[in-house]
Amino acid sequence: MKPAAARQGIISLKIKDAASLYNAYMPYLKHGGLFVSTAQQYSLGDEVVLLVTLAEETERLSVVGKVAWISPPGAQGNRVQGVGVHFNESKDAEVARNRIENILAGTLTSERATHTM
Secondary structure: OOOOOOOEEEEEEEEOOHHHHHHHEOOOOOOOEEEEEOOOOOOOOOEEEEEEEEOOOOOEEEEEEEEEEEEOOOOHHHOOOEEEEEEOOOHHHHHHHHHHHHHOOOOOOOOOOOOOO
């Protein structure tokens, strides 16, 4: 049986503040990543283009990644439905990760729960 081809999607995401960014950021992924609340169905490995606007910034970042986490509807622990997107290794992803980590400076070692862990 031949595996199904990975789908591609485009997700526009506006993160309104540092607390929301903390909940969405996935620093434990090699190149970083973001959790996106969505009812759209994705499979692990699907390629996604994230169009991200961070907090007070006006410039929108475009980052390509792959779905690495899925929280289905009704997930255990009242988790938000959506997908975690692992950034691909690229200059755009590096820029996005640096911007995110600058905004979250000092909070990345917090023990507060996020949308994924």
